[in-house]
Amino acid sequence: MARRGNIALVDLGSGAVLPAPKPRTPHTMDGSYTLNAYTDDAPLYSLALSGAEWATIDWVRSNGGAGAAVKVTAGAAAEAIHVTETTAKTALARLVKLNILLKTSPRSSTYQLNPRRFWEGSGEAQVQACRRLDPPAITPDKKAIDAAKKAAAKAEEKAAAKTPGPRRVDSRTTTGGTSR
């Protein structure tokens, strides 16, 4: 996956590295705002998320996970969304795998919703969060791809069933009556 590395502004004529651009001018979006971005990432409805996974996203979001990393334990999530702890753990693991939830470090239990897709807070903080987390795109996993393939095959099957086949020739008219 292509990730952003260290980039610099270079004068193509002389090859000299130009100084960093001037600091950003503050603007109105520096105040708090909510972002529900529908970017070119895979839409959430196409990822074959389970009910528990959807509920986990909504629960993390309502607990401030869209603006900062929050501590999430499987027990607390399970209690809030009325599922077993194992289901909550599985849901958290799949959301991390899909890059919807980002872990601040591999061993910690703090999670943040991908700031490319969800954000609540100031614009400056979002820029910093994006720099720190370098959020990867939300990518469908095998389960999502299989579900999409299955849906496409089903739709094709249905379309084929709808299209009328070649007209059946009535044997009675050609043979001059029934064989009985």
Place this chain on the structure above:
Amino acid sequence: MSAATHGYGHGPFDPEALGMPAVYTLNLSAAQRSILEWLTSQGAVFDPIAADVEQIAHDCGTSVSTVYESLARLESLNLVDHPDPGSYRINPRYFFSSNPEIRRLVGEALAAPEITPDARAEAPRKVGNTDARRRRTIKAVRDEE
């Protein structure tokens, strides 16, 4: 009477929640939540949209009958309005569940005192000193001979 003093639905109106409980407390199935997301991404929060059930089923990876069942449950929850056949709109209250900043602002606006125009607001607008001076200035017209 302001909206804050009205009773909405079954309980008293709560300016904090604006009549929208957290989505995760509604025990929505995966299909129901996916369809809600699909409608949101198509702009159904702001206007009624013409939704093709087969298209929804294809995009969400469910069957058509599941889409009908899910839409019926969302309708029974008042989350989705179905004004005309084939047309769906999400309850505007749902907007506030995904935009807490705006919910907070609207909640505060409902609780805040109303803005009342005073006597000066009723009076004609005072002409500024600059405008008054400009009107008195007489510019010389060039002689065209």
